[in-house]
Amino acid sequence: MSAGILYTTSEVESKRIRAIAAYAGLSIDVKESGDVAKTPTFETTDGFKVFEAAAIGRYLASLAPNSTLLPSDAKDAALVDQWVAFTDSSVALSTSIALKLVRGSITPYNKPIHTHFLDTTIGALTILEKALVTRTFLATERVTLADLSLAAELQLAFSTIIDASARASLPNVLRHYETIVNQSAVKDVFGSTTYTEKSLQYTPPAKEKKEKKTEEAPKPKAEKKPKPAEDDEEDDRPVEEPKAKNPLDSLPKSSFNLEDWKRAYSNKDTRGPDGAIEWFYQHFDKEGFSVWRIDFKYPTELTQIFMSSNLIGGFFNRLEASRKYLFGSMGVLGTSNDSLISGTLIARGQDIKPVVEVAPDWESYDFKCLDLDNEEDKKFFEAALAWDLALDGKAWADGKNFK
Structure with missing residues (x-):
């Protein structure tokens, strides 16, 4: 039974x-x-x-x-x-x-x-x-x-x-x-x-071969017909579909220029009175942008540090379509076979999904919106930018930026 x-x-x-x-x-x-x-x-x-x-x-x-x-x-x-x-x-x-x-x-x-x-x-x-x-x-x-x-x-x-x-x-x-x-x-x-x-x-899918057109006997020339009216002509024309507009482009204009931030982060010391972090706080628009914590969901799967760093690099590569909406600073914390991946993202809008879902593996990460008025969230954000973040006794070992 x-x-x-x-x-x-x-x-x-x-x-x-x-x-x-x-x-x-x-x-x-x-x-x-x-x-x-x-x-x-x-x-x-x-x-x-x-x-x-x-x-x-x-x-x-x-x-x-x-x-x-x-x-x-x-x-x-x-x-x-x-x-x-x-x-x-x-x-x-x-x-x-x-x-x-x-x-x-x-x-x-x-x-x-x-x-x-x-x-x-x-x-x-x-x-x-x-x-x-x-x-x-x-x-x-x-x-x-x-x-x-x-x-x-x-x-x-x-x-x-x-x-x-x-x-x-x-x-x-x-x-x-x-x-x-x-x-x-x-x-x-x-x-x-x-x-x-x-x-x-992995075997890439074979490219489809175009079928060769079979030779046909020449057809007798048809008599020319009168040119159709303009309206009739339009019915036969292929209609070009307008390219889908990214919903992030429809957001109200922001005073925070992400490209300026990326240049400031690249050219200034991260910390200090005239550093990149100070520049960020002076220009950041929390209505137009949001700040996020990102963590890899499966730290027990991580082995060698360089492999985990490559994992971040691959994730960033797949975010290419969102480059103008996103900045990232992520790192591997810990040692080989005892590490985790964590970091921060600065994203256009208040919802992270439209920015990161262009990467097929985005669901392998947890995302938490940070409140920069909260001291703990602010400390995490700054440490991730400065590459001196430490979590659970694990120090920053390697990192990558998405700029």
Whole structure:
């Protein structure tokens, strides 16, 4: 008898949840997303609904207390939750983004960002490699929810982006993966794995070839017709669509000239009585412009400082269409494998979305409007401009400007 219905459009999520259910001795039905607002969603026979793979997996594991999937000991259970969270944030996320880039689901393709997320996945697997040196399973001495969750994500990574050369440095991760997918209870769910020899690479779409016109027999010349009236002629002319005007151009004229600010920032000392910051306060128009704090949402994905700096540079490149409406100063704070990305933006208008949504990856960042009458916000803003910002004990390591 089925314990419920899983609605999902993702093969890896389906496999992950079906494996957990199978190990727990439960039967579930899998259907396309249907009318549910969020996938994956699991609905029980009595109408209870829960979404997100981690939450669904935990719920199913709780239905089989004797399966070892979810330990009764609080510390062991915390370790299971730890490795499930690590799988989602450090393996699944970066693998998914890397694959979307090479498959063209995120456009335009950006090589540095692709490399960043590929390296992030390998970095996460390196952490797992060290953790599994002395362990057969992740959290306890038996198969748990954490092992099955990881195996599903690894199968996707090993068959697409983690190639033979990368796998050669991950013998313990490979051993763990093979142990899990060959468990009798889940072997049919996982099936066989086709390991990729070479990591998938982006292939630009082929340019469409213009079809050659077939030669036709010459047509007899038609008699000249009287020239149509002017109104009739206009009906046949192609109408040129007016270029869409950026809504930011419709805002009332501002006394603050962004280009003058960019020159002042470039040519003056940042701080000081005649510095760029002082110039800013003398000329800033808070009705026509706004100041924002920007933070990268996934700091645990950041590895090498130069790679994180390249991530900022790529983001700035994709903001090119908003250059006349925007100024930015962003930096990498911290050290390799322990850093974050933060900074400030000065933007036309009071809404940041019309300015930054030209960059496909803008939703990878959090934006907070700063109040420069607030001392804490003012201090953050000035430090980001001066490149001496420090957060959570992490000092400014490298930075870039958008001017």
